Amino acid sequence: MNISILGFGTVGRGVYEMICKAEGMKARKVLVLPVECTESFMVTSIDEIVNDKETDVVVECMGGIHPAFEFASACLKAGKSFVTSNKALISEFGIELEALAREKNVSFLFSAACGGAIPVLHNISVASQTDTIIRCGGILNGTTNFILTNMQDNGKDYKEALSEAQKLGYAEADPTADVSGMDTLRKVMLLSSVSFSSLPTENLCCEGIENFSKEVADYVKERDMSVRLMGFCGKTEAGIYAYVEPVVVPSSAVEASISSNINFAWYEGENSGFIGLMGQGAGRYPTASAVLRDLSAVIEGKKSMIGPCCKKIKADNSGILNSYLLYIDGVFSSIESISVTEMHEKAKELREKGSKVFFAQYKI
Amino acid sequence: MNISILGFGTVGRGVYEMICKAEGMKARKVLVLPVECTESFMVTSIDEIVNDKETDVVVECMGGIHPAFEFASACLKAGKSFVTSNKALISEFGIELEALAREKNVSFLFSAACGGAIPVLHNISVASQTDTIIRCGGILNGTTNFILTNMQDNGKDYKEALSEAQKLGYAEADPTADVSGMDTLRKVMLLSSVSFSSLPTENLCCEGIENFSKEVADYVKERDMSVRLMGFCGKTEAGIYAYVEPVVVPSSAVEASISSNINFAWYEGENSGFIGLMGQGAGRYPTASAVLRDLSAVIEGKKSMIGPCCKKIKADNSGILNSYLLYIDGVFSSIESISVTEMHEKAKELREKGSKVFFAQYKI
Numbered sequence: 202m203n204i205s206i207l208g209f210g211t212v213g214r215g216v217y218e219m220i221c222k223a224e225g226m227k228a229r230k231v232l233v234l235p236v237e238c239t240e241s242f243m244v245t246s247i248d249e250i251v252n253d254k255e256t257d258v259v260v261e262c263m264g265g266i267h268p269a270f271e272f273a274s275a276c277l278k279a280g281k282s283f284v285t286s287n288k289a290l291i292s293e294f295g296i297e298l299e300a301l302a303r304e305k306n307v308s309f310l311f312s313a314a315c316g317g318a319i320p321v322l323h324n325i326s327v328a329s330q331t332d333t334i335i336r337c338g339g340i341l342n343g344t345t346n347f348i349l350t351n352m353q354d355n356g357k358d359y360k361e362a363l364s365e366a367q368k369l370g371y372a373e374a375d376p377t378a379d380v381s382g383m384d385t386l387r388k389v390m391l392l393s394s395v396s397f398s399s400l401p402t403e404n405l406c407c408e409g410i411e412n413f414s415k416e417v418a419d420y421v422k423e424r425d426m427s428v429r430l431m432g433f434c435g436k437t438e439a440g441i442y443a444y445v446e447p448v449v450v451p452s453s454a455v456e457a458s459i460s461s462n463i464n465f466a467w468y469e470g471e472n473s474g475f476i477g478l479m480g481q482g483a484g485r486y487p488t489a490s491a492v493l494r495d496l497s498a499v500i501e502g503k504k505s506m507i508g509p510c511c512k513k514i515k516a517d518n519s520g521i522l523n524s525y526l527l528y529i530d531g532v533f534s535s536i537e538s539i540s541v542t543e544m545h546e547k548a549k550e551l552r553e554k555g556s557k558v559f560f561a562q563y564k565i
Numbered sequence: 566m567n568i569s570i571l572g573f574g575t576v577g578r579g580v581y582e583m584i585c586k587a588e589g590m591k592a593r594k595v596l597v598l599p600v601e602c603t604e605s606f607m608v609t610s611i612d613e614i615v616n617d618k619e620t621d622v623v624v625e626c627m628g629g630i631h632p633a634f635e636f637a638s639a640c641l642k643a644g645k646s647f648v649t650s651n652k653a654l655i656s657e658f659g660i661e662l663e664a665l666a667r668e669k670n671v672s673f674l675f676s677a678a679c680g681g682a683i684p685v686l687h688n689i690s691v692a693s694q695t696d697t698i699i700r701c702g703g704i705l706n707g708t709t710n711f712i713l714t715n716m717q718d719n720g721k722d723y724k725e726a727l728s729e730a731q732k733l734g735y736a737e738a739d740p741t742a743d744v745s746g747m748d749t750l751r752k753v754m755l756l757s758s759v760s761f762s763s764l765p766t767e768n769l770c771c772e773g774i775e776n777f778s779k780e781v782a783d784y785v786k787e788r789d790m791s792v793r794l795m796g797f798c799g800k801t802e803a804g805i806y807a808y809v810e811p812v813v814v815p816s817s818a819v820e821a822s823i824s825s826n827i828n829f830a831w832y833e834g835e836n837s838g839f840i841g842l843m844g845q846g847a848g849r850y851p852t853a854s855a856v857l858r859d860l861s862a863v864i865e866g867k868k869s870m871i872g873p874c875c876k877k878i879k880a881d882n883s884g885i886l887n888s889y890l891l892y893i894d895g896v897f898s899s900i901e902s903i904s905v906t907e908m909h910e911k912a913k914e915l916r917e918k919g920s921k922v923f924f925a926q927y928k929i
Contacts, residue, residue, distance in 0.1 A: 219836060223695045318837040320688050327684070331587045331857035455843065458819040472583060473682040473844065473854035479819065480840040490837035493695035501865065 202500055205230040205256040207247070207272055208263035212286055212313075215489030216260055223493060225500060229256050232263075232272075251275045258308070258499055260492055261285040270294050277301040277309070284495045286313035286488050292387040296400060299507050308504050310495040315388040316341065318487035319480040321466035323494060325395050326506045332470035334396040336435030341388040343462030343482045344372045344379040345410050345430045350460040353418045353427055359411075371462050371483075382409035382430060382445040389432035389443050394507050396468065399441045401434070401516035406444035406545040412559040413447060417528050421449055427457040428561055434516075443516040444541050447561035449526050454564065518542045528559040535563070566864055569594040569620040571611070571636055572627035576650055576677075579853030580624055587857060589864060593620050596627075596636075615639045622672070622863055624856055625649040634658050641665040641673070648859045650677035650852055656751040660764060663871050672868050674859040679752040680705065682851035683844040685830035687858060689759050690870045696834035698760040700799030705752040707826030707846045708736045708743040709774050709794045714824040717782045717791055723775075735826050735847075746773035746794060746809040753796035753807050758871050760832065763805045765798070765880035770808035770909040776923040777811060781892050785813055791821040792925055798880075807880040808905050811925035813890050818928065882906045892923040899927070 204220055206213050209231050220228045230250050233243045247268075250256055259276040261283065263269050269290045277283050277298060285291065291298075291311045302309035312322040316339075325334055340346055344366055351362040363380070366372035378384045386407045394400040410430050421428055426449050434443040450456045455477060459465040464482030469475045481487035518541040525544055527534045529551060536544075548558045568584055570577050573595050584592040594614050597607045611632075614620055623640040625647065627633050633654045641647050641662060649655065655662075655675045666673035676686040680703075689698055704710055708730055715726040727744070730736035742748045750771045758764040774794050785792055790813050798807040814820045819841060823829040828846030833839045845851035882905040889908055891898045893915060900908075912922045 215836075219695065226695075318834075318840060320684075320691070320840070323691070324684050324688070327687070327858060327861065328854070330861045331583065331590075332854050452817075453822060455819065455822040458817060458822050470682075470854060472579075472850040472857075474848075474851050476682060476684070476842065476844040478840065478842050481838045484838075486836040487838050490692070490696050490834060493836075494691060497691065497694045501867075503865075 202257050202496070203227050203229040203255050204258045204260060204496065205250045205253065207232045207250070207259060207261045209233045209243070210262065211485045212488045212492070213262035215485035216262060216492045219489050219493050220496070226496060229253065247272050247275060251279045256281055258282040258284060258496065260496070261287055263287070264289070266290055266293050273298055274301060277305055277307065280305050280307060282308035282499050284492055284499065285311050286492055288314040288384070288387040288391060292390040295391070295394060295507065296511055296513060299505055299511065302505065303509060308499040310498055310503065310506055311391070312495050312506065313488050313491035315391045316464050316466045316478070317480065317482035317484065318490050319464055319466050319478045319482065320491070320494065321468065321478050322391065322395050322506060324476065324478070325392070325468050328468070328470050328473060329396060332472045335469045335471060336433070337392045337396050337466070337468035338389065338431055338433040339466035340429050340456060340459050340464055341432050341466060341482065342379055342385045342430060343464055344376065345385070346459065347371050347462045348380070349410060349413065349428055349430065352413065352415065353422060354460065356415070358415045359413060380409050380411050382407045385430060385432040385445045389434050389445060393434040393441060393443055394511050396434070397436045397441055398508060398511045399514045400511060401441050401443040402513045403515040404518065405516050406446070406518050406541050408446040408545060408548065408560070410447060412557065414559065417559055420533055425452045426450060427452055429456050429459065437520060439520045440517045441514055442518045442521050442541070444518050448564050449561045450564045456564070524563040526561045526563060530556050566621050566860070567591050567593040567619050568622045568624060568860065569614045569617065571596045571614070571623060571625045573597045573607070574626065575849045576852045576856070577626035579849035580626060580856045583853050583857050584860070590860060593617065611636050611639060615643045620645055622646040622648060622860065624860070625651055627651070628653070630654055630657050637662055638665060641669055641671065644669050644671060646672035646863050648856055648863065649675050650856055652678040652748070652751045652755060656754040659755070659758060659871065660875055660877060663869055663875065666869065667873060672863040674862060674867065674870055675755070676859050676870065677852050677855035679755045680828050680830045680842070681844065681846035681848065682854050683828055683830050683842045683846065684855070684858065685832065685842050686755060686759050686870060688840070688842070689756070689832050692832070692834050692837060693760060696836045699833045699835060700797070701756045701760050701830070701832035702753065702795055702797040703828065703830035704793050704820060704823050705796050705828055705830060705846065706743055706749045706794060707828055708740065710823065711735050711826045712744070713774060713777065713792055713794065716777065716779065717786060718824065720779070722779045723777060744773050744775050746771045749794060749796040749809045753798050753809060757798040757805055757807055758875050760798070761800045761805055762872060762875040763878045764875060765805050765807040766877045767879040768882065769880050770810070770882050770905050772810040772909060772912065772924065774811060776921065778923065781923055784897055789816045790814060791816055793820050793823065801884060803884045804881045805878055806882045806885050806905070808882050812928050813925045814928045820928070888927040888929070890925045890927060894920050
């Protein structure tokens with residue numbers, strides 16, 4: 202199988218190296234735009250890959266939605282299978298790209314887009330063939346987990362912890378997508394699409410870690426608890442819920458042991474019960490290993506992870522009741538049994554009135 | 566695909582129910598020996614399944630080595646694919662059965678035999694196609710984990726904790742296979758066969774939990790640590806190591822959060838890094854869900870998890886150096902950097918002299 206790669210950054214280089222060592226796979230061309238070509242396999246125009254008859258599969262590791270979407274469409278239209286680690290692309294255009302792949306009878310896989318090396322999308326995709334997935338979620342963003350655990354374990358304040366994450370390459374210069382919870386939310390959208398054939402795009406609730414502070418870190422630590430940022434989705438009679446928010450867990454919980462930039466993803470099947478998976482959620486070789494897993498699956502004839510039934514839907518978080526720890530203008534309190542929708546709306550209202558608000562779900 | 570089942574106990578019934586609900590699968594006959602037939606699909610002779618032309622796959626859920634091995638051989642020779650959750654059978658005759666399946670070009674899968682619902686063998690099998698597995702292991706026996714955590718969390722002594730495990734159905738009337746570490750060792754043998762194409766059958770080191778006591782539980786608890794029974798295997802330049810022993814972990818470690826009858830399996834790939842998986846390691850539906858995953862794989866054409874290269878080998882634990890906590894005749898001490906082989910031999914020698922010995926690896 203001949204594979205061309207779009208992008209030659211951290212992940213792209215890892216994928217290239219792993220393909221060179223893998224049995225039955227051959228690296229063909231690499232789109233290095235806007236980098237200059239320094240090797241014979243490098244090209245600077247997408248047309249050289251789209252029109253390359255020898256390329257069977259295209260791996261996209263550029264990131265971002267445009268031109269990744271246009272490139273993906275062109276490759277699929279040319280009858281090439283498409284594998285990507287790009288969660289932004291899939292959460293926005295996954296359904297359209299899957300339809301295109303189905304039309305051309307080629308493969309379209311993206312298990313590297315959630316959880317990095319952790320085979321969570323792969324396992325859910327396999328499990329859902331013979332089991333019913335009820336809910337899934339996890340600690341899905343290494344940057345925020347690094348910041349949170351650095352603040353709680355080492356007493357750093359938010360700015361220090363963020364700047365350290367940036368120095369170590371865990372956080373980008375503009376960390377908004379991570380710290381706002383958006384990156385976690387996109388991964389939740391992918392989990393939902395694979396688990397429930399439903400891509401939730403509206404009525405999502407998303408709270409990040411920007412309002413987490415040393416005061417809260419000290420407060421939970423004194424009570425032998427710990428804060429993590431988690432995403433959740435599930436299927437109930439009322440529909441699909443999907444949200445992201447900080448969560449307080451007891452220090453004996455598995456989640457409390459997930460520190461630094463490690464991810465922890467989980468799903469619950471009607472028959473399998475709870476399955477939790479931990480590992481590197483990002484990085485060159487961990488992410489490349491997930492791409493290679495997808496390439497293996499292409500060889501074995503796997504076509505899709507979401508199927509033709511997957512639709513964009515409105516989420517409904519109004520039926521999910523949680524208890525919360527609140528920290529409003531320097532005062533700690535707690536609230537029992539309030540819906541996710543209401544909690545997120547209340548925080549928004551308070552902030553509009555000028556209050557400083559942090560809230561976190563109490564995990565029972 | 567038509568599936569017949571050998572055994573209609575806890576797992577067999579779960580598999581039967583799940584097949585009845587699964588798309589593309591049909592339950593055909595169930596061998597209920599020595600139970601009496603009460604339903605039309607039940608048979609009491611293996612020949613009725615071996616000679617049944619409509620049966621494509623046979624699932625074995627009887628347990629034990631004989632007559633499971635003879636039945637498996639007969640089914641494979643008759644050209645039927647074979648799926649089993651029987652770790653004793655595979656650790657003893659896995660290589661022979663795989664050869665038979667290969668000869669007949671049918672599938673032979675056993676991912677339910679290690680970790681129950683946890684897809685650890687499945688994930689290693691997939692990962693090893695494009696990554697190199699370096700080592701694997703975990704908390705692989707729910708019975709001993711239940712006893713250990715019940716002793717450490719609730720202050721029970723060994724006898725009380727064991728009898729409670731028996732009452733709850735977690736431990737058998739004769740708990741030897743579990744508490745001696747043998748069950749964990751068999752799972753380590755399977756992990757090694759899938760990860761390294763090497764089934765270690767000699768020079769294995771295996772220490773169970775029979776010598777764990779309330780005194781040790783109190784000692785480690787005071788030091789904010791916890792004891793778990795773990796299996797380990799890996800590939801080094803010297804060969805394959807494979808052993809089972811109690812391990813002391815800090816209470817902040819993931820393993821410390823694995824309580825009651827939950828399993829935790831992990832593997833480390835050269836590229837993926839460390840991947841940990843937790844979930845139900847036993848029970849009707851969890852184990853059945855793993856069998857159904859294998860049945861799905863049979864439909865997709867997956868033939869084997871170990872391949873023709875897999876050989877029985879002698880393990881070598883003499884190059885693996887660990888530090889240990891010792892409790893000999895009422896005295897606690899520790900020993901640094903001693904080989905696994907030497908530690909297990911020393912304990913044996915001391916016991917032969919009449920000493921009461923407990924030891925546990927310090928996980929750094």
